Each structure stands twice: as C-alpha cells, then as structure tokens.
Amino acid sequence: MTVSVKERVEQVYREESRRILATLIRLLGDFDLAEEALHEAFFIAVERWQRDGVPDNPRAWLVSTGRFKAIDVLRRRARFAASRPLLIAQLEELEQADWSDEDVEDDRLRLIFTCCHPALAADAQVPLTLREVCDLTTEEIARAFLSAPATIAQRIVRAKAKIRDAKIPYQVPTLAELPERLDSVLRVIYLVFNEGYSASIGAQVTREDLTREAIRLGRLLMELLPEPEVMGLLALMLLHESRRPARTSSSGELILLDDQDRTLWDSQMIAEGSALVERALGTRRFGPYCLQAAIAAVHAEAPSVEQTDWTQIVGLYDVLLRAVPSPVIELNRAAALSKRDGPLAGLALVEAILERGELLDYHLAHSARAEFCRQLGRVEQARQAYERALELTRQEPERRFIRGRLRGLR
Structure with a gap:
C-alpha cells in the first residue's frame, strides 16, 4: 500500500x-x-x-x-x-x-542535562525534560507526579525563562560535574520509561516509542558514565521491557503478571539486564535503581509465579524502603508479601497506607485493595474499591479490566 x-x-x-x-x-x-x-x-x-x-x-x-x-x-x-x-x-x-546531522543523536542527551541544570528549581527539572525531550503532555506529567496540570505548567514556564535569562549552556557536563547532575537525569529517564511501560492515559497499555527512547538514553548515559546506578536503571528498564510482549493480548487487553505467557518474554533482554544487575551489585555502591533491578531480575528468572522467590523479593523491598521510604514502594511490597503470606497480610499494608491519607488518588492502591478483598471473599469491599479505582483510571485497557473484575463479583 x-x-x-x-x-x-x-x-x-x-x-x-x-x-x-x-x-x-x-x-x-x-x-x-x-x-x-x-x-x-x-x-x-x-x-x-x-x-x-x-x-x-x-x-x-x-x-x-x-x-x-x-x-x-x-x-x-x-x-x-x-x-x-x-x-x-x-x-x-x-x-x-x-x-552536522551526526551531532543530532546526542542532542537529546544535551537537552536533558540542560533541563536538569542545578540552577533550575528541583521540582521543575523533571517536568521540563519530560515535556521538551519526550513530548509528554502536561496532563501526563501531572499524573506521573500526582500533581495538578496547572502547577506543572507553571513550573515548566518558569524553568524555560530561567534557562533563557541565565543563559544556561546547552551541553553535557564535564566528568567532574556529572555526579551532582546524575540523580535528576536518572529520574527523568525512569519516568519516561514508566510512562511508556504503563501509559497513564489512552487506548494502549504501553507506548513503545517512550520505552525505546528511555532505553536508548540509558545506553548513552552508560557510555558517558558507567556508574552502578546507571547500570541499575538500564538493567531495570531492560528487564521490564522484556515482559512487554506478554502484557497485552492480541486484541490489546491487559494481562497481569500471574497470567502472562513467559515464553513471550525476551530472553536476550533478560540476560543483558541480569548481567548488568550482577555487575552493579558487585561494586557494593548500589542504590535504589540497582535494588529495583534486582527485584525485576528475580521475577524475570522465575519459570512461573509459583516458583518465584517471594521471600527474596520481600527482603529486597525491605532494603529498598530503608533507602527510599515511599508509599508506592510500600504498595509494591504489599503485593509481594501477599504472595508469600496471603492476601490478608497484603490487605493490612494497603489499608494502612490509605488510612495515613497517602495514595488516596492513586488507582493502583485501590485496585490492590480490591484484589485482596476479592481473594478474601469480601465482595462488597472489593466492589467499592474497584469502583474507586475505575473513577481514577484513565487508561482504557485498565478500565476494561476493572469492569471485568466488577462483573465477576456479581
């Protein structure tokens, strides 16, 4: 044609x-x-x-x-x-x-470092990069930050003005300057990948253009600065991306980890990601990205859900939580704990998070609560939690999945 x-x-x-x-x-x-x-x-x-x-x-x-x-x-x-x-x-x-057109390949990396310059407000660096480098909408960025679109838009406008007025250079920093600039850049690449791996809005579960771009930027950064956390982030993205073909059906419906056909997982990506995890952990200077990659490696190397080492995963989450206290990490740990100790243990943790007033507008927290209640036979509580999750979810395959769960409760 x-x-x-x-x-x-x-x-x-x-x-x-x-x-x-x-x-x-x-x-x-x-x-x-x-x-x-x-x-x-x-x-x-x-x-x-x-x-x-x-x-x-x-x-x-x-x-x-x-x-x-x-x-x-x-x-x-x-x-x-x-x-x-x-x-x-x-x-x-x-x-x-x-x-020269040969310079163009590195321009996005230069732009990321410009957007993450320390002269810019910390809360503006990542939104600006996601908007300008990756073409995410203000609404998508706001969702990633659990923030209001108007707030994000103001940060982006102020950051652009600062770059212009302060004449911030458009370049990759020197090797001496790189370490202090690295955290923001890693966070940008990570958020780009997350938006691609699980799109916050739209008709598709994933956006391959964003996951591919995040991995490309991760490789560029590895060439520039092969630090353990750079290895960890690249490994994490590769290990998650290896599962992408199995995360949706041929008709685009969402498939949860428990039900995925593991023969569809990309073995080359798993091998590369696992090797990077071992290399990073071997330095004993690892941080949050390495720990998340280690968790992903345990999942990727398990032949089935039943044969997954859930005790090791819970232990890794414990270490990760000490390094980076976060309700989202707590939520992920609750899912792992439920596999090891049963849905009641998972439900207790999720309800404790919600009772603290955290993640009240995060659809995955309510989905997790609903799932644990469903497994425990608490039909009315499950229905209420699924309905709240449905109110908060803007991705169509997830909405269809939740509606299917609600029909199943009848």
Missing part, C-alpha cells in the same frame, strides 16, 4: 520531532522559538514534499528548514525591536553556526 506524503510527514513527526526540536533548541538557544520553528518546518514539509518528493534525510531537511524559518522570525523582530543590536548579533551567530 502506497503511503501518502501526509502520512509520511506524520510518521516522521512521531519518530523524529523530539530529536529535531532538541537540535533546534541547541542551534537557536530558545525553547519557544525552536518549537515555533519545528511546527513551521513540518507545515512546509507537507507542501514541499508533495511537490518535490520526500528528501533522503528528512530529519536534516527539517532542521535546516526550521533554522531558516527562525532566522526569518529574528529578522522581522530586529526591524522593530528596541533591542535591535542584540537581535542582529543573535542573527549573525545563527547564520554562521555550523551543524
């Missing part, structure tokens, strides 16, 4: 737009101007490619077109602005700047 030019432009936008934007931000030094130039370039592409054909290197064509459109914008501004000398200087610098 012949692909139309419009469909080809849309495909390039899906696959390349964030790389193109990252390069335009590097060239232009201005987030808003780069975004405007990006959209202008794609608009022009629909007409030009229809007439002249799709170029051999669409990404390079779009970067060049976007750059020239930005130069036109700056020329118009320079005619009327009071700051004309500054704009003229910016124009001259932009017109003389050299760039």
